[in-house]
Amino acid sequence: MKLEDKLMTVDMKDIVALCKRRGFVFPASDIYGGINGFWDFGPLGVELKNNLRDLWWKHMVLCPPIGPDGTPVEIVGLDSAIIQNPKAWEASGHVGGFSDPMVDCKETKLRYRADHLIILHQEQGNPQDLRAVTFVEGTSEEDISKRLKKLGFSPNISDYKTFKFFDFPYVSENLDKIFGPDAKEKGTLTPPKQFNLMFHTFVGATAGEDNKVYLRPETAQGIFLNFKNVLDSTRVRVPFGIAQVGKAFRNEVTPRNFIFRSREFEQMEMEWFCHPDEAKKWFDFWIEQRKKFWLSLGLSEASLDCRKHGQDELSHYAKTGEGTYDIEYKFPFTAPGFGELEGIAHRSNFDLTQHEKHSGVKMEYMDPVDTSKRFIPHVIEPAAGLTRGVLALICEAYTVDANRPSGMYMNFHPALAPKKAAILPLTAKEEHVPLATKLYLELREEFAVDLDIKQNIGKRYARQDEIGTPYCFTIDNDTVTDGTVTVRDRNTMAQERISMDSVAGYLREKMRA
RNA sequence: GCGGGUGUAGCUUAGUGGUAAAGCACUAGCCUUCCAAGCUAGCUAUGAGGGUUCGAUUCCCUUCACCCGCUCCA
Numbered sequence: 001m002k003l004e005d006k007l008m009t010v011d012m013k014d015i016v017a018l019c020k021r022r023g024f025v026f027p028a029s030d031i032y033g034g035i036n037g038f039w040d041f042g043p044l045g046v047e048l049k050n051n052l053r054d055l056w057w058k059h060m061v062l063c064p065p066i067g068p069d070g071t072p073v074e075i076v077g078l079d080s081a082i083i084q085n086p087k088a089w090e091a092s093g094h095v096g097g098f099s100d101p102m103v104d105c106k107e108t109k110l111r112y113r114a115d116h117l118i119i120l121h122q123e124q125g126n127p128q129d130l131r132a133v134t135f136v137e138g139t140s141e142e143d144i145s146k147r148l149k150k151l152g153f154s155p156n157i158s159d160y161k162t163f164k165f166f167d168f169p170y171v172s173e174n175l176d177k178i179f180g181p182d183a184k185e186k187g188t189l190t191p192p193k194q195f196n197l198m199f200h201t202f203v204g205a206t207a208g209e210d211n212k213v214y215l216r217p218e219t220a221q222g223i224f225l226n227f228k229n230v231l232d233s234t235r236v237r238v239p240f241g242i243a244q245v246g247k248a249f250r251n252e253v254t255p256r257n258f259i260f261r262s263r264e265f266e267q268m269e270m271e272w273f274c275h276p277d278e279a280k281k282w283f284d285f286w287i288e289q290r291k292k293f294w295l296s297l298g299l300s301e302a303s304l305d306c307r308k309h310g311q312d313e314l315s316h317y318a319k320t321g322e323g324t325y326d327i328e329y330k331f332p333f334t335a336p337g338f339g340e341l342e343g344i345a346h347r348s349n350f351d352l353t354q355h356e357k358h359s360g361v362k363m364e365y366m367d368p369v370d371t372s373k374r375f376i377p378h379v380i381e382p383a384a385g386l387t388r389g390v391l392a393l394i395c396e397a398y399t400v401d402a403n404r405p406s407g408m409y410m411n412f413h414p415a416l417a418p419k420k421a422a423i424l425p426l427t428a429k430e431e432h433v434p435l436a437t438k439l440y441l442e443l444r445e446e447f448a449v450d451l452d453i454k455q456n457i458g459k460r461y462a463r464q465d466e467i468g469t470p471y472c473f474t475i476d477n478d479t480v481t482d483g484t485v486t487v488r489d490r491n492t493m494a495q496e497r498i499s500m501d502s503v504a505g506y507l508r509e510k511m512r513a
Numbered sequence: 514g515c516g517g518g519u520g521u522a523g524c525u526u527a528g529u530g531g532u533a534a535a536g537c538a539c540u541a542g543c544c545u546u547c548c549a550a551g552c553u554a555g556c557u558a559u560g561a562g563g564g565u566u567c568g569a570u571u572c573c574c575u576u577c578a579c580c581c582g583c584u585c586c587a
Contacts, residue, residue, distance in 0.1 A: 012580085013580075016579090016580095017524075020523080020524095021523060021524070021538090027578075027579080030578095032560095032561085032577090033560055033561060033576095033577050033578055034560090034577075034578045034579080035577090035578085036577085036578070036579090093587095094587085102514085102584085102585080104514065104515080104584090110515095110583080110584070111514070111515085111583085111584045111585070112584090113585085197586090197587090217587075218587065220587090250586090250587085252585085252586070253514070253584080253585050253586075254514080254584075254585060254586075256580095256585095256586090258579095261586070324587090340586090343587080345587085383587085404548070404549095405548060405549040406548095406549070424547090426545090426546055426547065427545065427546065428545090429545090430546095432546090454540090454541095455549085456544095456545065456547090456548085456549075456550070457545090457546085457547045457548060458547075458548035458549050458550080459548080459549045459550095460548085460549090461547080461548045461549085462548070462549045463549085465548095474547065476546060476547075477546065478546095486547075488547080488548085493548070495547075
């Protein structure tokens, strides 16, 4: 089926319904009516998530890729605390810069980032006659003139003083006299609202400002905080990486699109420390590696996009250097557009420098061979969303097929499928069950497998199709006489006979990613 | 945060100001030698709270969740 056709037929509603029906993803706190921005992974969802996480870990830490010089790169793992000293988040810029004050326009229902607004003000003798008009930064002089004229003011921009929104004297008190960027009336802007995207809580039994702490909004900082510890406790040498998988929390203004943007989510991040002069080389290397990784999981080339960030969308730590690349996936709810799956950012030496300043601890790296070479390493960060990755895998796998009883199947790569195989005695009578049980007991030592005895064989195949089990092994009368079983392939529904002894080897072969 | 929509069983749909109905799924049993067949029995629902009323799933208010659009999104 062509991708376009698939997108026509696959509806997010069907995917969400399947996820709940079969135990991939449940609404969090379901029996209490749910809670906005939170989701739970069910029995099959957690298997899928763990499989993706383990493959990532294998690709990063256990068996990292071969570097440009032909030898494997060096990456070590870490699992840092979700709550760190709050100074860490001041240093990282999250306390000050992670929350953007917003201004709403009551008339037009539009919302603006206050730091993107400028105010043009014309001095008047009478304070009651304050002439102040707000514009979105970057509005052309021509458009500004036009709008000023329309409001009955002088169209000559040089008659005005320009302020950043927050630099305007007593801006909050004067809002009733200021024109919004798109408003016809003055005084329609609300005071700037602070959106603090970091969750906070308190350490200790009493709550107060002095023991306020934050839940990490990214796992990366835990890595930077341990940069020295890792250097001092292991024999790694620059260039090397530190990898971490874990939960992160963001108080998103608008959680949307199922588990795509949730307030509690999981990240897979690796910080690659290298010499500043080599940053470009490693940046390109990791973009290539990360793209290959997602393709190897079965995401199609057509539904993946690699895109460089524009200057205006760069985060506070990525303003300089090589910038940021996004690996994006064409989700049903973004199509024909794409949604971010992984960002590869050149964080330069921003974070280490910040932590050196705030903590007073030297973050300089000394080359162990040439001790005259000292520098604060630059960082290339491939940061992937584990939660988003699971969603992409689910969306990619969901395949409509009117020619089978279930009407669809989940086309997971065997290495990712929550269940690798089902063992099905053709009937619940005779000698089929004992033989099936024997095979099941053998396979469960090595693979996640199901033994399903009840109901007719068609229903059981259909159930396995819905959860994406790649293989079904069926025991019938021939098994009793010649020791062979049928293998039923999920995608083609074709069957072949193999000997019961070779089933484990057959599965092992298919699991290779 | 704004605007619009939706909310009855696991799913899809009925229905009513007065005992909430069905199909599929699910569970148990029978039957069944390869793709949701058949028979029997069983389980499960008006998102939450309040108001009006003798009585509310139905009318009203509030709230919550989800979907769409806007906004936002290291």
